[in-house]
Amino acid sequence: MMIYSYCKMKVKTLFKFLAIIAVIAFSLSCSKIEQGFLSDTIRYRDNVIFAKRGMTLTLSDRINADGSTPPFTFKMLNLRHKATGEPAPSEFFTEYDVEVFKDGMTFNAATDTTVELLNAKRELKQVTPMEFNEVSGQISFNRASANLPLGEYIFDLEASNRWGTKFYESFAEIHVVDPTNDELYEVTTLQNNASTSAEVFTGLSAPRFSVTKISNDGARVILKIVDRNGDAFNPAEGEIIKRGDRPMFETYAKFNEVIVTDTALICDFEVAPFPLAAYNDGVTDWGWLHYYRIPSQYVIIEGQPNSAANPAFSYQIKMEGTYVVEVKMMETTRIAGGAPPMDN
Incomplete structure (x- = not known):
């Protein structure tokens, strides 16, 4: 009789334990599980990006996401003068005529021996001096950057992934300079x-x-x-x-x-x-x-x-x-x- 009572008590205890586990599991199933990760310390390798006026191509590093979960969407916000906070000049966003090689075509010194042959591969395109890649965060400058005023500029960044969205104030600087000799x-x-x-x-x-x-x-x-x-x-x-x-x-x-x-x-x-x-x-x-x-x-x-x-x-x-x-x-x-x- 004692053995029976003892076994009955054990079974009740086991059922109580299983019930607690079931309640916890149900509670967890009803809670939203956080997806992904977005670091507070994403960055460029160098915080200052140099735009060398008039060069064919100047390209920054990609943004280092510091272990954040890809894919990302980056947005450059509030580009402004570093010293005054005034908005960046309109030249950053103005389109200029730039002569470029057509898609899929490159210059070949051995065969492109006349202006006519050269011009068959080239065309005028309207481009802004600066382009921002919203996937990698890379910033590129082209020949139209010759129109940019010299100066130091700063911008904020918005980054998004499946975790959500974060805002990074004064994320990086752009210094517009002339090329060296x-x-x-x-x-x-x-x-x-x-x-x-x-x-x-x-x-x-x-x-x-x-x-x-x-x-x-x-x-x-x-x-x-x-x-x-x-x-x-x-x-x-x-x-x-x-x-x-x-x-x-x-x-x-x-x-x-x-x-x-x-x-x-x-x-x-x-x-x-x-x-x-x-x-x-x-x-x-x-x-x-x-x-x-x-x-x-x-x-x-x-x-x-x-x-x-x-x-x-x-x-x-x-x-x-x-x-x-x-x-x-x-x-x-x-x-x-x-x-x-x-x-x-």
Whole structure:
């Protein structure tokens, strides 16, 4: 009898335990289970994103979601001046004409040898300088960024996933800056010498070389060779001539003929970089070298009477735009209009 009572009590206890478990399970089944995770500390690797004005493409990192549950939707909000809080200028959201290659087409230096062939692959598109990818959070800037005012800007972010939505104030900064000289161009050789009519050469100091971007429009180099006073030699009057069979401006003018003026040689190069490639004539690899001669009747060279000047230089422009390239020979003085040669 005692055994029976004991077993009966055990069964009642077991039923009570199972009933409690059932109540808990039912309660849980009626509660909403939280789905996913959205971190409070999502971020870019670098909090400051640099927009380099006029470059073909500047691209930020993706947003690091810090373990949050994908997929995400990101929204850039309240882009504003960092210092004043005033709304960002309208140029960020204005569409500009930008020449781009058509979808699926790229430039091929070996086959795209004329402006007509090049233009068959290109088209004008209206684009805003900045695009924000709502899936990755990446920010991209294109050539139209040349229109953006310099400055520091800041923005907020809204992020959403299956967990819900969060707001991140002052999420990251955009600094609009000009490209550095290293990003605009590269100079690899600068040299000069004097030569007599007997082709006896004497070394001179390297020319001073400068590149000035004067416009974001077009793709043009205006090459000037000047004396110590900045007086430009006149290629239209024969004050700048080619040097034998060595490469010169025309060697690298792939798409358009060089324009000759009384102060400069001008090339519309169409596609950056310029020169597109190093010049190799099958015997010598000349790199990007340009060779010129200033005949002796047009120049006075310190300590080298009745001598011609022979500047040589190599450079590459890395971005479209209009540039003045100046080669300044410090030991020289131009003879305007020329003088009768005494020896060569």
